[in-house]
Structure formats: structure tokens, C-alpha cells
Amino acid sequence: MEEGMGELEERLRSVFETSLSQIKWRLKLSSKRRLQTDILALCTRMRPVIMVDYGGKMPELGDHLCAFLRHCKKESSIFELLRVMVIDEMIYLIQLEELADFVKSSLNMETTMLFVDLENDPPKMMTQKEKNPAAMQLLSAQKLFSSVFCTDGRISDHLKSHGTYSAGSSLNGRASSESSELVDLGCCLQTSQVTIPTLNGWLLGYPVVYLFGKEYIEDAVYNLSTKSLHIYQIFVNRTDPSSKGYQKEELMSFSVPYDLSLEEGNEPWAKSFLAQMQSRWEKCKHVWGSLHMEVSSCYPQAIAL
Secondary structure (H helix, E strand, O other), X not given: OOOOHHHHHHHHHHHHHHHHHHHOOOOOHHHHHHHHHHHHHHHOOOOOEEEOOOOOOOOHHHHHHHHHHHHHHHHOHHHOOEEEEEEOOEEXXXXXXHHHHHHHHHXXXXXXXXXXXOOOOOOEEEEOOOOOHHHHHHHHHHHHHHHHEOOOOOEOHHHHOOOOOOOOOOOOOOOOHHHHHEEEOOOOOOOOOEOHXXXXXXXXXXXXXXXXXXXXXXXXXXXXXXXOEEEEEEEEEEEEOOOOEEEEEXXXXXXXXXXXXXXXXXOHHHHHHHHXXXXXXXXXXXXXXXXXXXXXXXXXXXXXX
């Protein structure tokens, strides 16, 4: 039987408070609310991967997240397929089955994705069919993810053989029982030439991904910093316990150079992406309120890729 929006909200909030109290993790109200939204997005399969850029710094942030998930799983089975994933200094929350399905659909090109080539000025839009070295590096990384994450929610022995998913290690090197929550892909990607912004654009499910090789990092930063951008934001509604109504929450956001997105939300790829998100929302609209997209402009400014 499906849980209603308010019921799941209340259950989630209760587990959150208990788990945070158990591990003595003090979060700002805004960070706590965002973590709740992110976890809910994973549990309802609205997103396969979420980057955690709030709540502290590594390695403490990773240790907190692992401990938090371990306690959440003791309280409810809805958290069972969630894990903490680490790639160098980047940290993510993932839903194992949804990530495996996402990787498979990416390799089969069932998920439409466009590239913005930042190696040249002005940047230009590319399709997945236009192969270049940076695109091939991303494809190599996608195949690595495919070898790690099984569609039944298991972690393959391929990763375990690297010693990055064993019971004897944790984020800060101390022995820890929390390591079963941790998937560390750092060593697996050491030989990859894919840049983190390109990898993130794909992993986080953006329809338009910034593409450039490691030898073009300075060019990419300059080429993007000198351009106006459109910021695309996907919003959902969640119940607000203080007002007993709804509160708008950002589910995800990404940017696209202004000149490559003049039609804003009417760009064909933007319409297609919104339709995909609405299709996911349809399957769990008993949990979320309405979903919509907003587009705003951002003038040239220094950007750190």
C-alpha cells in the first residue's frame, strides 16, 4: 500500500531526527532540510545520484553520512539500497538499483544527453554521436560504473577486488563497521582522463553536460567564465510542518551557455528532459507535490569547474 505524502514525510522526519541524534551530527536547519529532500529523491527514485556539497567537509562529512545511513537502515528498510559514494574529494549519495539502471540506459543511449564542448571558444553543442577524445573518456568511465553496479542492487566483485568496499577501512583510514555503506571509486578512476565536471554532469543526470579533457581545463574555465548562462532548476513541493502546507524545494539545477539555449524552457532537449522528470514524478506523486522547471539568467562571472 502506498504511503501518502504527509505519512512518508513524517516517517522520514522521525528517522532523520533519531539517526542524527544517535551520531551527534548537528546540521543547520537548511542543510537538514536539503538532506531530507535529497534522501527522499533517492528513495522515490526521482534521482539515482546526488552530490553532497553541504553539511561539512571530507573526511568528516563522509563518516557522518555513513554513520547516518547505518542508523537509518536500522529504523526503516526504505533506506536499504542507499550508499555513500566517494570519488577523490567528491562525495555522493546513491541508490544502487537506480544508478545501475541509469548507467545501463546511458550506455544504450536510451537517455538523451547533449554535450557543450568547452575546449573551443565559443562553446558549441554536440550530440553523443559526435565522438571526440573527451567523450571517449566519459564512455570509458561509464563502462567502469557498469562493471561495478549490478542491476539487482549488488556491488560487483570487480570493485571489492580493489579493496575499496571492505569491512576494514573507512574514509579516514580507521577501522570502521560503517564501511559497508561506503563505495569508494577513487582508485578505479585514477587512470581515467575524464574530468570531474564532465563526470558529474553525467552522473547527476543533467541533459546537457560540459565536455573537455584534462589538458583543456584552463581553456574550459575561461570559455565558460566569459559567457552568460541560463540556470535551469527543477522544483518540487514538500509538506512544510510549520505551516502544514507545501514548501517549494529545488530537486536539481544545471547551467547551459545563454547563446546555446536561447529558447530557454522551449528548447527541444529541455522539453524532453522535463517530460522525463514528470514521468518519474507520476510514479511517486503520492509522495511529492507538483513538479515544474524554472529558467533564469546569469551574467558572466568567475566559475570554478
